[in-house]
Amino acid sequence: MNDHSEQFIHELSRIRMNDAEQERMGGVIRALAATHASPSRLWFMRHATATFAVVAIVAFGGVTVSANSARPDDALYGFRLQVNDRIEAAFTRDDDEWLDVQMRQIERQLNDEDGAPDDAFEEFEQEKSHEEIEEADDDQIPDDEDVEIDDATDDGDEQEALIGRSRKSDSNDDEELREAQRIERDLGEEEAQAQRFY
Amino acid sequence: MVRSPERQLTEAYRELGDAIFRFCYAHTGDRDRALDMTQEAFTRTWRALLSGTTVRDMKPFLYRTARNACIDLSRKPGADSLEALREIGFDVRDDSLLDPLLSAEANRAIRCIARIEEPYREAVALRYVNDLMPREIAEIIGESENVISVRITRGMQKLRELMQI
Structure with missing residues (x-):
């Protein structure tokens, strides 16, 4: 190929769309990309909804299980009262079962509130x-x-204290004995009266 | 990393938009038709991406798509391509069809290329207008490199004859 042909060939290789044509073609490309939901986008949208639903269900289930053992000073105690207990009551089959559930819940609340400090x-x-x-x-x-009396001890005060404590316990025993005798005497008089009556 | 179809399309247009237009221009010889074929090529590519087609190399894919669009246009009944116009006596040297954005020489070259018969026309257009190597042209057209080289040589001979160089 000679120089002359190379020259016009090179000019052809520089052919471009002008600004207006670029604008038009760019608009077409943007419209294609924007108006048609690509498979990846649809897939993500479909699966995003399902994924979000699964995560929400799992999270709610986890909170519910955790709230079941909540105490009055726990953050989830209110959740247990307002959600767990209500759901439990809603799933009763008849009035009797509902009442049983209510009683059980009230008892549990009372136990929780009166519970160990x-x-x-x-x-x-x-x-x-x-x-x-x-x-x-x-x-x-x-x-x-x-009460031990140690003859070998040198401390006389201690011996006297021990003896004193022993005498005190003896006097207590006597008092109890007298009380028992008094009670027996009273009972005997009552029985005698009852026999006279009948 | 797998890119989204939207991103693939926009990047392909940014890199190859002018090249595809150039190819369509050399194939049809008419600027407006070249723009239509360029739009058709990108629209078909987008449909392929949406349908899940994996495009490993966008360049040959786009050229093939543009080539098929130009061939489909030429096969349409009543298509007023340069060939059809020539058959009814239209003279391609008519100055009213000059592209104002090109020099006189370039306009002349475009018209002469459009006059070359297939399969030499597209081989010359891809080699000298789009500056592709014979190996790349072979991949686009689906022929061997040797065949492409022969077509390029013969096409350039016909072009020189037409341009009386």
């Missing part, structure tokens, strides 16, 4: 009550082992 406070209360019991036992019914 904080663990630390509960332990404190339990320890306190144990201490009180132990102190009461020490005052009223001392163990025999507490």
Whole structure:
């Protein structure tokens, strides 16, 4: 090919659409891409809806299960009362079952609200009550082992304290004995009266 | 990464829009028809993408689509292509059909190329107007490289005769 033919061939290779033609063709391309939903878009739209529905159902189910064990101080306690309990009541077959469900729910709420306080406070209360019991036992019914007289001890005050505690327990026993005798005497008089009557 | 059909189409137009127009222009010899064929080529490509066709290489796919669109146009009954016009005595050297955007030489070249008979016309157009290598032309047309090279050589001989170079 000679230079002259190369020249016009090169000019042909520079043929372009002008601005107006570019505008028109660009509009056609944009219209094609915009007005027709591509398969990928349709697939995503279809599956996006199904995926969202599945996620919503799973999330709701998870919250429901978690709320079932919620206590009054939990964030999901309100959900349990307003949603779980209502759903449970809605699925009853008759009035009797509905009443049973309501009673059970009320009882559970009461138990939840009256339920054990904080663990630390509960332990404190339990320890306190144990201490009180132990102190009461020490005052009223001392163990025999507490009363020991050790001749070898050098501390006379301690011996006197021990002896004093022993005498005190003896006096308590006497008092109980007298009380028992009094009660028996009263009962005997009542029986005698009853026999006279009949 | 799999691109969406919309993205494939817009990128194809950005890269090959002018090239496809150039090919259609060389094939039809008429600017308005070239624009119609270009639009037809991209519309057919979009339909193929929508139907799920996997297009690995957009370039030969678009050229093939444009080529088929031009062939379909030429086979239409009553199509006033240059060939049909020639048959009824129309003179392609009529100055009223000059493209104002091209020089006189380029206008002359376009008309002469349009006068070359097939299959040499498209081989010359793809080689010198679209600047494709024989290997790429072979892939588009579906012939061997040797056949394409022969068609290009013979087509250029006919073009020189027409242009009296």
